[in-house]
Amino acid sequence: NYSNWDYSDQGANWVTKFKLCAGTKQSPIDIKAPTCDEGLNNSITFTNYDKTGSSKFTFENNGHSLVLKAPGPDAKVTLGSLGTFNFHQLHFHWGKDDTKGSEHLHDGKVFPAEMHLVHINSKYSTFQEAQQNADGLAVFGVFIKVGQAENTAFNFLSSSPSLIYEGTKVNVTQFAINTLLPTDQTIFYRYKGSLTSPTCDEIVTWTVFDQPISLSASQLAQFRIVKDNHNKTLVDNFRVVQNLNNRTITYWSE
Ligand code: 1SD
Ligand code: ZN
Numbered sequence: 001n002y003s004n005w006d007y008s009d010q011g012a013n014w015v016t017k018f019k020l021c022a023g024t025k026q027s028p029i030d031i032k033a034p035t036c037d038e039g040l041n042n043s044i045t046f047t048n049y050d051k052t053g054s055s056k057f058t059f060e061n062n063g064h065s066l067v068l069k070a071p072g073p074d075a076k077v078t079l080g081s082l083g084t085f086n087f088h089q090l091h092f093h094w095g096k097d098d099t100k101g102s103e104h105l106h107d108g109k110v111f112p113a114e115m116h117l118v119h120i121n122s123k124y125s126t127f128q129e130a131q132q133n134a135d136g137l138a139v140f141g142v143f144i145k146v147g148q149a150e151n152t153a154f155n156f157l158s159s160s161p162s163l164i165y166e167g168t169k170v171n172v173t174q175f176a177i178n179t180l181l182p183t184d185q186t187i188f189y190r191y192k193g194s195l196t197s198p199t200c201d202e203i204v205t206w207t208v209f210d211q212p213i214s215l216s217a218s219q220l221a222q223f224r225i226v227k228d229n230h231n232k233t234l235v236d237n238f239r240v241v242q243n244l245n246n247r248t249i250t251y252w253s254e
Contacts, residue, residue: 005198006230007064011239014198021200026242027193028103028141029249031208034189037250044185044207045078049087049178056171059156063166063229064197065091065237068156075177077119077138082205085119085138087177088127092116093196094223096235098146103196103238104208106143111212112220113144114238115180116196134192136203142182147214153179154215160222166229182211191249196239210251 005014014021051074058069068090075087094113095101102111117140120130130136156172163170187210194202228234 006228007237007239010236011197014200018198018200020194020202021198023194023200023202024243024245025193025202025247026200027196027204027206028105028239028241029191029193029244030105030108030241031189031191031249032107034249034251037190037252040080040190040250040252043078043080044188046075046178047077048075049077049181050176051075051174052176053174055174057156057174058169059159059163059172060169061163061166061226061234062091064234065093066157066160066163066223066226067091068172070174070177073122076122077140079138079205079207082135082138084122086122088118088120090115090117090177090180092144092223093238094144094220094235095238096224096233098217098220100236101238102143103241104141104143105241106208106210111143112146113215113223115142115144115213116140117142117177131201131203134203135205136201137195138205138207140181141206141208142180143209143212144220145212145214146217146220148216149214150216150219151214154219157215157219157222160226164226165231166227180213182209182213184211185209187211187251187253189249189251191247193242193247 102114124130
């Protein structure tokens, strides 16, 4: 079931096979006109995001993205009263060139790529269990722009020539996940949405950081050489933005 969808029309046809994709709280969205929420608990507490060690991450081509997985429940985040969420994996969405690639937009602006850090609510023991619940996941979205310098925190991207085909993976020595994040983690947007790929379950508390990170042009090029689940070049693996409908986007500022 994992292979019977692709990004050929940016998700428009998913609704015929995957009912949830036609829901009213779908992701991604264009983040604009957020409402300041004095009550939004701004503190994201990171635990073990700074941990380095000798255990192995895996970096894998799953036919839809490149995914970095940590070996166990280790890194986690607490989102105020929303609870604690264990880091599960991070992955990327990117364009065939720099004019597109991000899933979320920011005031209509598109970025060349976007990183998602997927976390599972610690009150559930498996992804499958979390998938049955509206508070199942917390996903962090980080916009990626193109910059002059190499971003050395993303050196693991240089293994993409070994990840051309779906199902291939490499080991990556454990590194501190917080090195991948924007330096300013205090400005972010929060809304309730969905997985951006089938089966589009509406189980995600989204946190999209305001500050983008930078990768060099050659680092972005490392994404664009891998192939998808139909053995075609995997580019433009983003879903088109969805209607906000009856939802608010909140932010908090000091
Ligand atoms: O697109 C990803 C999908 O590949 C899978 O990772 C899923 C569940 O982990 O999450 C979606 S997304 O909503 O994080 N883009
Ligand atoms: Zn994603």
